[in-house]
Amino acid sequence: MVQSVARATDILDSIAHAGGAAHLNDIAAATGLKTTTAHNILKALQTAGYVRRRAGDTRYHLGDRILNLARVAGDDDALRHSLRPALEAMATETSETVFLAVPSGDEVYFLDAIESTRALKAASQRGHREPMAGSAIGLLFLAFIPALRRRMFDTHADRIGPGIAAEIEAIAERGYALDRENWMPGLNCIAIPWRDEGEIRAGFGLAGPSSRLTASRLKEMAELMQKIASETDGRYEG
Template sequence: MIQSVTRALEMLDTIAHAGGAASLGEIAEGVGLKTTTAHNILRTLQNAGYIRRRPGDMRYHLGDRILNLARVVGDDDALRRRLRPALEEMATRTSETVFLAVPSGDEVYFLDAIESPRTLRASSQRGERQPMAGSAIGLLFLAFLPALRRRMFEVHAPRIGPGIAAEIDAIAAQGHALDRENWCPGLNCVAVPWHDDGEVRAGFGLAGPSSRLTATRLDEMAQIMRELASDASAPCRG
Protein backbone atom coordinates (compact mmCIF):
# COMPACT_ATOMS: atom_id res chain seq x y z
CA MET A 1 0.00 0.00 0.00
CA ILE A 2 1.37 3.42 -0.94
CA GLN A 3 1.28 5.52 2.23
CA SER A 4 1.02 8.94 0.56
CA VAL A 5 -1.99 7.81 -1.47
CA THR A 6 -3.65 6.39 1.64
CA ARG A 7 -3.09 9.64 3.51
CA ALA A 8 -4.49 11.70 0.63
CA LEU A 9 -7.64 9.56 0.58
CA GLU A 10 -7.98 9.85 4.35
CA MET A 11 -7.77 13.64 4.02
CA LEU A 12 -10.55 13.70 1.44
CA ASP A 13 -12.61 11.50 3.75
CA THR A 14 -11.96 13.87 6.67
CA ILE A 15 -13.09 16.88 4.63
CA ALA A 16 -16.20 15.04 3.45
CA HIS A 17 -17.17 14.02 6.99
CA ALA A 18 -16.67 17.61 8.15
CA GLY A 19 -19.41 18.69 5.75
CA GLY A 20 -17.24 19.38 2.71
CA ALA A 21 -14.80 21.83 4.29
CA ALA A 22 -12.18 21.62 7.06
CA SER A 23 -9.21 23.58 8.36
CA LEU A 24 -5.61 22.44 8.04
CA GLY A 25 -5.47 21.67 11.77
CA GLU A 26 -8.65 19.60 11.64
CA ILE A 27 -7.40 17.63 8.65
CA ALA A 28 -3.96 17.01 10.13
CA GLU A 29 -5.47 15.84 13.41
CA GLY A 30 -7.97 13.66 11.59
CA VAL A 31 -5.26 11.71 9.78
CA GLY A 32 -2.61 11.89 12.51
CA LEU A 33 -0.04 13.99 10.64
CA LYS A 34 2.03 17.08 11.36
CA THR A 35 0.54 20.20 9.79
CA THR A 36 3.56 20.69 7.50
CA THR A 37 3.20 17.17 6.08
CA ALA A 38 -0.56 17.54 5.72
CA HIS A 39 -0.11 20.90 3.99
CA ASN A 40 2.19 19.39 1.36
CA ILE A 41 -0.30 16.63 0.52
CA LEU A 42 -3.19 19.11 0.46
CA ARG A 43 -1.27 21.32 -1.95
CA THR A 44 -0.88 18.35 -4.32
CA LEU A 45 -4.61 17.59 -4.06
CA GLN A 46 -5.39 21.25 -4.70
CA ASN A 47 -3.20 21.39 -7.81
CA ALA A 48 -5.00 18.29 -9.11
CA GLY A 49 -8.42 19.86 -8.55
CA TYR A 50 -9.59 17.50 -5.80
CA ILE A 51 -9.73 20.23 -3.17
CA ARG A 52 -9.77 24.01 -3.34
CA ARG A 53 -9.64 27.18 -1.26
CA ARG A 54 -12.17 29.99 -1.31
CA PRO A 55 -11.21 33.68 -1.06
CA GLY A 56 -11.35 34.79 2.57
CA ASP A 57 -11.79 31.22 3.83
CA MET A 58 -8.86 29.36 5.40
CA ARG A 59 -10.58 25.99 5.14
CA TYR A 60 -10.04 23.37 2.44
CA HIS A 61 -13.13 22.49 0.40
CA LEU A 62 -13.81 19.49 -1.82
CA GLY A 63 -12.89 20.54 -5.36
CA ASP A 64 -14.81 20.38 -8.61
CA ARG A 65 -12.96 17.29 -9.79
CA ILE A 66 -14.09 15.07 -6.93
CA LEU A 67 -17.57 16.62 -6.98
CA ASN A 68 -17.78 15.75 -10.68
CA LEU A 69 -16.87 12.16 -9.88
CA ALA A 70 -19.63 12.06 -7.28
CA ARG A 71 -22.07 13.46 -9.82
CA VAL A 72 -21.13 10.87 -12.43
CA VAL A 73 -21.74 7.91 -10.13
CA GLY A 74 -25.12 8.88 -8.81
CA ASP A 75 -26.29 12.45 -9.15
CA ASP A 76 -27.23 12.84 -12.81
CA ASP A 77 -30.84 11.72 -12.52
CA ALA A 78 -31.50 13.88 -9.46
CA LEU A 79 -29.95 16.92 -11.10
CA ARG A 80 -31.92 16.34 -14.30
CA ARG A 81 -35.19 16.11 -12.38
CA ARG A 82 -34.42 19.15 -10.28
CA LEU A 83 -33.60 21.39 -13.25
CA ARG A 84 -36.12 20.04 -15.77
CA PRO A 85 -38.79 22.65 -14.84
CA ALA A 86 -36.33 25.49 -15.48
CA LEU A 87 -35.32 23.92 -18.80
CA GLU A 88 -38.97 23.61 -19.84
CA GLU A 89 -39.63 27.25 -18.93
CA MET A 90 -36.62 28.31 -21.02
CA ALA A 91 -37.94 26.33 -23.96
CA THR A 92 -41.38 27.91 -23.61
CA ARG A 93 -40.13 31.47 -23.32
CA THR A 94 -37.49 31.31 -26.07
CA SER A 95 -38.92 28.75 -28.57
CA GLU A 96 -35.33 27.66 -29.25
CA THR A 97 -33.48 24.43 -28.53
CA VAL A 98 -32.27 24.49 -24.93
CA PHE A 99 -30.08 22.09 -23.01
CA LEU A 100 -28.60 21.29 -19.62
CA ALA A 101 -24.93 20.33 -19.45
CA VAL A 102 -22.41 19.42 -16.77
CA PRO A 103 -18.61 19.12 -16.68
CA SER A 104 -17.52 15.51 -16.91
CA GLY A 105 -13.78 15.13 -16.53
CA ASP A 106 -12.29 17.29 -19.28
CA GLU A 107 -15.45 17.15 -21.39
CA VAL A 108 -18.94 18.62 -21.46
CA TYR A 109 -21.77 16.12 -21.02
CA PHE A 110 -25.26 17.07 -22.22
CA LEU A 111 -27.55 15.87 -19.48
CA ASP A 112 -30.89 17.00 -20.89
CA ALA A 113 -32.31 18.94 -23.85
CA ILE A 114 -35.56 20.16 -25.40
CA GLU A 115 -35.68 20.78 -29.14
CA SER A 116 -37.26 23.87 -30.61
CA PRO A 117 -40.66 23.30 -32.29
CA ARG A 118 -39.55 25.46 -35.22
CA THR A 119 -38.68 23.91 -38.57
CA LEU A 120 -35.26 25.56 -38.67
CA ARG A 121 -33.67 24.62 -35.35
CA ALA A 122 -30.63 23.23 -33.58
CA SER A 123 -30.81 19.52 -32.82
CA SER A 124 -30.85 18.02 -29.33
CA GLN A 125 -27.48 16.82 -28.04
CA ARG A 126 -28.74 14.91 -25.03
CA GLY A 127 -26.35 12.15 -24.03
CA GLU A 128 -23.50 13.53 -26.16
CA ARG A 129 -20.09 14.78 -25.12
CA GLN A 130 -17.96 17.62 -26.45
CA PRO A 131 -14.44 18.88 -25.79
CA MET A 132 -14.36 21.52 -23.07
CA ALA A 133 -12.58 24.19 -25.13
CA GLY A 134 -14.47 25.62 -28.07
CA SER A 135 -18.20 25.55 -27.32
CA ALA A 136 -20.00 28.26 -25.35
CA ILE A 137 -20.99 25.86 -22.57
CA GLY A 138 -17.45 24.49 -22.28
CA LEU A 139 -15.91 27.95 -22.07
CA LEU A 140 -18.53 28.81 -19.45
CA PHE A 141 -17.28 25.99 -17.20
CA LEU A 142 -13.68 27.03 -17.74
CA ALA A 143 -14.61 30.58 -16.73
CA PHE A 144 -16.35 29.61 -13.50
CA LEU A 145 -14.32 26.57 -12.39
CA PRO A 146 -10.72 27.75 -11.82
CA ALA A 147 -9.30 24.31 -11.02
CA LEU A 148 -10.79 22.92 -14.23
CA ARG A 149 -9.38 25.82 -16.24
CA ARG A 150 -5.93 25.38 -14.73
CA ARG A 151 -5.96 21.68 -15.51
CA MET A 152 -7.10 22.23 -19.10
CA PHE A 153 -4.35 24.74 -19.79
CA GLU A 154 -1.74 22.48 -18.24
CA VAL A 155 -2.78 19.31 -20.04
CA HIS A 156 -4.27 20.54 -23.31
CA ALA A 157 -2.33 23.76 -23.91
CA PRO A 158 -1.13 22.76 -27.43
CA ARG A 159 -4.75 22.27 -28.58
CA ILE A 160 -6.15 25.47 -27.05
CA GLY A 161 -6.17 28.28 -29.56
CA PRO A 162 -4.78 31.77 -28.94
CA GLY A 163 -7.14 34.24 -27.35
CA ILE A 164 -9.05 31.61 -25.35
CA ALA A 165 -7.75 32.91 -22.01
CA ALA A 166 -9.00 36.42 -22.77
CA GLU A 167 -12.37 35.04 -23.89
CA ILE A 168 -12.70 33.04 -20.67
CA ASP A 169 -11.96 36.15 -18.60
CA ALA A 170 -14.62 38.07 -20.53
CA ILE A 171 -17.19 35.33 -19.87
CA ALA A 172 -16.44 35.42 -16.14
CA ALA A 173 -16.91 39.19 -16.15
CA GLN A 174 -20.20 39.27 -18.07
CA GLY A 175 -21.73 36.19 -16.44
CA HIS A 176 -22.60 34.24 -19.59
CA ALA A 177 -20.96 32.83 -22.71
CA LEU A 178 -21.77 33.51 -26.35
CA ASP A 179 -20.82 31.55 -29.46
CA ARG A 180 -21.39 33.27 -32.79
CA GLU A 181 -20.80 30.50 -35.35
CA ASN A 182 -17.46 29.50 -33.81
CA TRP A 183 -18.47 25.94 -32.99
CA CYS A 184 -20.73 25.37 -35.99
CA PRO A 185 -21.29 27.59 -39.06
CA GLY A 186 -24.78 29.07 -39.11
CA LEU A 187 -25.39 28.33 -35.42
CA ASN A 188 -25.33 30.80 -32.53
CA CYS A 189 -25.38 29.80 -28.87
CA VAL A 190 -25.58 31.28 -25.39
CA ALA A 191 -24.82 29.57 -22.07
CA VAL A 192 -25.39 30.60 -18.45
CA PRO A 193 -24.17 29.00 -15.20
CA TRP A 194 -26.30 27.29 -12.58
CA HIS A 195 -25.12 27.70 -8.99
CA ASP A 196 -25.80 25.30 -6.14
CA ASP A 197 -24.74 26.47 -2.69
CA GLY A 198 -22.40 29.01 -4.29
CA GLU A 199 -20.78 26.50 -6.65
CA VAL A 200 -21.27 26.23 -10.41
CA ARG A 201 -22.43 22.65 -10.92
CA ALA A 202 -24.15 22.85 -14.31
CA GLY A 203 -24.94 25.18 -17.17
CA PHE A 204 -27.97 25.96 -19.30
CA GLY A 205 -27.47 26.51 -23.01
CA LEU A 206 -29.52 27.68 -25.96
CA ALA A 207 -28.77 27.24 -29.65
CA GLY A 208 -30.41 28.27 -32.89
CA PRO A 209 -29.78 29.56 -36.41
CA SER A 210 -27.65 32.69 -36.57
CA SER A 211 -30.16 34.28 -38.95
CA ARG A 212 -32.68 34.33 -36.10
CA LEU A 213 -30.40 34.66 -33.08
CA THR A 214 -28.90 38.07 -33.80
CA ALA A 215 -26.58 39.77 -31.31
CA THR A 216 -29.51 41.65 -29.78
CA ARG A 217 -31.61 38.50 -29.57
CA LEU A 218 -28.75 36.58 -27.94
CA ASP A 219 -28.50 39.22 -25.22
CA GLU A 220 -32.27 38.93 -24.64
CA MET A 221 -32.00 35.14 -24.40
CA ALA A 222 -29.10 35.42 -21.96
CA GLN A 223 -31.15 37.67 -19.68
CA ILE A 224 -34.11 35.29 -19.68
CA MET A 225 -31.90 32.28 -19.00
CA ARG A 226 -29.96 33.96 -16.21
CA GLU A 227 -33.21 34.87 -14.45
CA LEU A 228 -34.54 31.32 -14.69
CA ALA A 229 -31.22 29.78 -13.67
CA SER A 230 -31.17 32.09 -10.63
CA ASP A 231 -34.69 31.02 -9.69
CA ALA A 232 -33.65 27.37 -10.00
CA SER A 233 -30.75 28.01 -7.62
CA ALA A 234 -33.09 29.05 -4.81
CA PRO A 235 -33.19 26.55 -1.91
CA CYS A 236 -35.95 23.97 -2.12
CA ARG A 237 -38.63 24.63 0.48
CA GLY A 238 -40.64 21.90 2.10
Protein backbone atom coordinates in the same frame (compact mmCIF):
# COMPACT_ATOMS: atom_id res chain seq x y z
CA MET B 1 3.82 5.72 -3.01
CA VAL B 2 1.22 3.51 -1.28
CA GLN B 3 1.67 5.47 1.95
CA SER B 4 1.19 8.78 0.11
CA VAL B 5 -2.02 7.54 -1.52
CA ALA B 6 -3.32 6.29 1.82
CA ARG B 7 -2.59 9.64 3.47
CA ALA B 8 -4.29 11.52 0.63
CA THR B 9 -7.44 9.39 0.87
CA ASP B 10 -7.45 9.82 4.67
CA ILE B 11 -7.34 13.58 4.18
CA LEU B 12 -10.22 13.49 1.68
CA ASP B 13 -12.23 11.31 4.06
CA SER B 14 -11.61 13.74 6.91
CA ILE B 15 -12.83 16.68 4.82
CA ALA B 16 -15.92 14.74 3.73
CA HIS B 17 -16.74 13.74 7.32
CA ALA B 18 -16.37 17.38 8.37
CA GLY B 19 -19.17 18.29 5.98
CA GLY B 20 -17.09 19.01 2.89
CA ALA B 21 -14.75 21.63 4.36
CA ALA B 22 -12.17 21.67 7.17
CA HIS B 23 -9.26 23.71 8.52
CA LEU B 24 -5.69 22.46 8.19
CA ASN B 25 -5.24 21.88 11.94
CA ASP B 26 -8.46 19.87 12.12
CA ILE B 27 -7.44 17.77 9.11
CA ALA B 28 -4.03 17.06 10.65
CA ALA B 29 -5.64 16.09 13.96
CA ALA B 30 -8.23 13.84 12.32
CA THR B 31 -5.64 12.00 10.23
CA GLY B 32 -2.84 11.89 12.79
CA LEU B 33 -0.46 13.69 10.41
CA LYS B 34 1.95 16.47 11.18
CA THR B 35 0.61 19.84 10.07
CA THR B 36 3.43 20.31 7.55
CA THR B 37 2.82 16.85 6.07
CA ALA B 38 -0.92 17.45 5.78
CA HIS B 39 -0.27 20.86 4.22
CA ASN B 40 2.04 19.41 1.56
CA ILE B 41 -0.45 16.70 0.64
CA LEU B 42 -3.27 19.26 0.50
CA LYS B 43 -1.21 21.40 -1.88
CA ALA B 44 -0.82 18.41 -4.21
CA LEU B 45 -4.53 17.60 -3.98
CA GLN B 46 -5.38 21.23 -4.69
CA THR B 47 -3.18 21.28 -7.80
CA ALA B 48 -4.92 18.13 -9.03
CA GLY B 49 -8.38 19.60 -8.38
CA TYR B 50 -9.38 17.25 -5.56
CA VAL B 51 -9.53 20.04 -2.95
CA ARG B 52 -9.93 23.79 -3.33
CA ARG B 53 -9.77 27.01 -1.35
CA ARG B 54 -12.38 29.76 -1.48
CA ALA B 55 -11.70 33.46 -1.29
CA GLY B 56 -11.97 34.67 2.31
CA ASP B 57 -12.20 31.12 3.65
CA THR B 58 -9.19 29.40 5.28
CA ARG B 59 -10.75 25.96 5.10
CA TYR B 60 -10.04 23.29 2.48
CA HIS B 61 -13.10 22.21 0.49
CA LEU B 62 -13.65 19.11 -1.63
CA GLY B 63 -12.71 20.05 -5.20
CA ASP B 64 -14.49 19.86 -8.52
CA ARG B 65 -12.90 16.53 -9.49
CA ILE B 66 -14.35 14.85 -6.39
CA LEU B 67 -17.74 16.47 -6.99
CA ASN B 68 -17.69 15.37 -10.64
CA LEU B 69 -16.92 11.78 -9.61
CA ALA B 70 -19.85 11.88 -7.19
CA ARG B 71 -22.09 13.24 -9.94
CA VAL B 72 -21.03 10.60 -12.43
CA ALA B 73 -21.55 7.88 -9.82
CA GLY B 74 -25.24 8.58 -9.47
CA ASP B 75 -26.15 12.26 -9.26
CA ASP B 76 -27.03 12.83 -12.93
CA ASP B 77 -30.65 11.70 -12.67
CA ALA B 78 -31.29 13.78 -9.57
CA LEU B 79 -29.77 16.89 -11.15
CA ARG B 80 -31.66 16.35 -14.41
CA HIS B 81 -34.96 15.93 -12.52
CA SER B 82 -34.33 18.95 -10.31
CA LEU B 83 -33.47 21.32 -13.17
CA ARG B 84 -36.01 20.06 -15.68
CA PRO B 85 -38.63 22.71 -14.72
CA ALA B 86 -36.12 25.49 -15.38
CA LEU B 87 -35.20 23.94 -18.73
CA GLU B 88 -38.88 23.69 -19.66
CA ALA B 89 -39.43 27.34 -18.70
CA MET B 90 -36.53 28.39 -20.95
CA ALA B 91 -37.90 26.33 -23.83
CA THR B 92 -41.36 27.87 -23.42
CA GLU B 93 -40.10 31.45 -23.12
CA THR B 94 -37.59 31.30 -26.00
CA SER B 95 -39.06 28.72 -28.42
CA GLU B 96 -35.49 27.64 -29.18
CA THR B 97 -33.59 24.42 -28.48
CA VAL B 98 -32.30 24.51 -24.91
CA PHE B 99 -30.05 22.13 -23.04
CA LEU B 100 -28.50 21.33 -19.68
CA ALA B 101 -24.82 20.33 -19.48
CA VAL B 102 -22.30 19.44 -16.78
CA PRO B 103 -18.50 19.19 -16.66
CA SER B 104 -17.35 15.57 -16.88
CA GLY B 105 -13.60 15.30 -16.51
CA ASP B 106 -12.13 17.31 -19.38
CA GLU B 107 -15.33 17.13 -21.41
CA VAL B 108 -18.82 18.60 -21.43
CA TYR B 109 -21.66 16.12 -21.03
CA PHE B 110 -25.11 17.15 -22.29
CA LEU B 111 -27.40 15.90 -19.56
CA ASP B 112 -30.78 17.01 -20.91
CA ALA B 113 -32.28 18.97 -23.80
CA ILE B 114 -35.59 20.17 -25.22
CA GLU B 115 -35.66 20.60 -28.97
CA SER B 116 -37.42 23.57 -30.55
CA THR B 117 -40.67 22.89 -32.38
CA ARG B 118 -39.76 25.38 -35.11
CA ALA B 119 -38.94 24.11 -38.59
CA LEU B 120 -35.51 25.78 -38.58
CA LYS B 121 -33.83 24.75 -35.33
CA ALA B 122 -30.78 23.31 -33.61
CA ALA B 123 -30.85 19.57 -32.94
CA SER B 124 -30.84 18.15 -29.42
CA GLN B 125 -27.46 16.97 -28.15
CA ARG B 126 -28.69 15.05 -25.11
CA GLY B 127 -26.25 12.29 -24.19
CA HIS B 128 -23.44 13.76 -26.31
CA ARG B 129 -19.97 14.76 -25.12
CA GLU B 130 -17.74 17.54 -26.43
CA PRO B 131 -14.23 18.77 -25.65
CA MET B 132 -14.25 21.40 -22.91
CA ALA B 133 -12.62 24.00 -25.16
CA GLY B 134 -14.86 23.24 -28.13
CA SER B 135 -18.17 24.86 -27.22
CA ALA B 136 -19.71 27.91 -25.56
CA ILE B 137 -20.81 25.91 -22.52
CA GLY B 138 -17.37 24.33 -22.17
CA LEU B 139 -15.74 27.77 -22.18
CA LEU B 140 -18.35 28.82 -19.62
CA PHE B 141 -17.14 26.11 -17.23
CA LEU B 142 -13.52 27.10 -17.81
CA ALA B 143 -14.39 30.73 -17.05
CA PHE B 144 -16.20 30.05 -13.77
CA ILE B 145 -14.45 26.96 -12.34
CA PRO B 146 -10.87 28.07 -11.57
CA ALA B 147 -9.54 24.60 -10.67
CA LEU B 148 -10.86 23.18 -13.94
CA ARG B 149 -9.36 26.07 -15.89
CA ARG B 150 -5.95 25.63 -14.26
CA ARG B 151 -5.96 21.91 -14.98
CA MET B 152 -6.91 22.44 -18.63
CA PHE B 153 -4.25 25.11 -19.08
CA ASP B 154 -1.65 22.85 -17.44
CA THR B 155 -2.49 19.58 -19.18
CA HIS B 156 -4.05 20.68 -22.48
CA ALA B 157 -2.17 23.85 -23.34
CA ASP B 158 -2.23 22.81 -27.01
CA ARG B 159 -6.03 23.24 -27.02
CA ILE B 160 -6.01 26.67 -25.37
CA GLY B 161 -4.96 29.23 -27.97
CA PRO B 162 -4.74 33.00 -27.37
CA GLY B 163 -8.23 33.50 -28.76
CA ILE B 164 -9.77 30.98 -26.38
CA ALA B 165 -7.93 32.45 -23.37
CA ALA B 166 -9.23 35.92 -24.26
CA GLU B 167 -12.78 34.61 -24.69
CA ILE B 168 -12.66 32.90 -21.29
CA GLU B 169 -11.79 36.27 -19.73
CA ALA B 170 -14.63 37.95 -21.63
CA ILE B 171 -17.12 35.33 -20.42
CA ALA B 172 -16.06 35.81 -16.80
CA GLU B 173 -16.63 39.54 -17.14
CA ARG B 174 -19.87 39.28 -19.12
CA GLY B 175 -21.43 36.52 -17.03
CA TYR B 176 -22.42 34.25 -19.91
CA ALA B 177 -20.87 32.65 -23.00
CA LEU B 178 -21.64 33.38 -26.63
CA ASP B 179 -20.86 31.37 -29.75
CA ARG B 180 -21.61 33.20 -32.98
CA GLU B 181 -21.08 30.57 -35.68
CA ASN B 182 -17.75 29.45 -34.23
CA TRP B 183 -18.80 25.87 -33.53
CA MET B 184 -20.99 25.50 -36.60
CA PRO B 185 -21.76 27.86 -39.52
CA GLY B 186 -25.25 29.32 -39.29
CA LEU B 187 -25.66 28.42 -35.61
CA ASN B 188 -25.51 30.79 -32.64
CA CYS B 189 -25.41 29.67 -29.00
CA ILE B 190 -25.64 31.06 -25.47
CA ALA B 191 -24.57 29.40 -22.23
CA ILE B 192 -25.22 30.58 -18.68
CA PRO B 193 -24.05 29.09 -15.36
CA TRP B 194 -26.22 27.41 -12.73
CA ARG B 195 -25.08 27.62 -9.11
CA ASP B 196 -25.79 25.40 -6.14
CA GLU B 197 -24.91 27.24 -2.91
CA GLY B 198 -22.63 29.56 -4.88
CA GLU B 199 -20.79 26.79 -6.74
CA ILE B 200 -21.11 26.22 -10.49
CA ARG B 201 -22.66 22.76 -10.87
CA ALA B 202 -24.09 22.94 -14.38
CA GLY B 203 -24.83 25.21 -17.28
CA PHE B 204 -27.92 25.97 -19.36
CA GLY B 205 -27.51 26.56 -23.06
CA LEU B 206 -29.60 27.74 -25.99
CA ALA B 207 -28.91 27.26 -29.69
CA GLY B 208 -30.61 28.35 -32.88
CA PRO B 209 -30.10 29.70 -36.38
CA SER B 210 -27.97 32.84 -36.58
CA SER B 211 -30.56 34.41 -38.89
CA ARG B 212 -33.01 34.44 -35.97
CA LEU B 213 -30.63 34.81 -33.02
CA THR B 214 -29.15 38.20 -33.83
CA ALA B 215 -26.75 39.99 -31.47
CA SER B 216 -29.54 41.88 -29.73
CA ARG B 217 -31.72 38.77 -29.54
CA LEU B 218 -28.87 36.78 -28.01
CA LYS B 219 -28.50 39.37 -25.26
CA GLU B 220 -32.25 39.26 -24.55
CA MET B 221 -32.19 35.45 -24.40
CA ALA B 222 -29.18 35.46 -22.05
CA GLU B 223 -30.90 37.86 -19.65
CA LEU B 224 -34.10 35.80 -19.71
CA MET B 225 -32.24 32.55 -19.05
CA GLN B 226 -30.23 34.14 -16.24
CA LYS B 227 -33.47 35.24 -14.58
CA ILE B 228 -34.95 31.74 -14.79
CA ALA B 229 -31.72 30.13 -13.56
CA SER B 230 -31.44 32.55 -10.64
CA GLU B 231 -34.88 31.50 -9.44
CA THR B 232 -33.58 27.90 -9.32
CA ASP B 233 -30.10 28.60 -7.84
CA GLY B 234 -29.52 26.82 -4.55
CA ARG B 235 -32.75 24.80 -4.74
CA TYR B 236 -31.17 21.53 -5.86
CA GLU B 237 -31.70 18.61 -3.51
CA GLY B 238 -29.41 15.80 -4.61
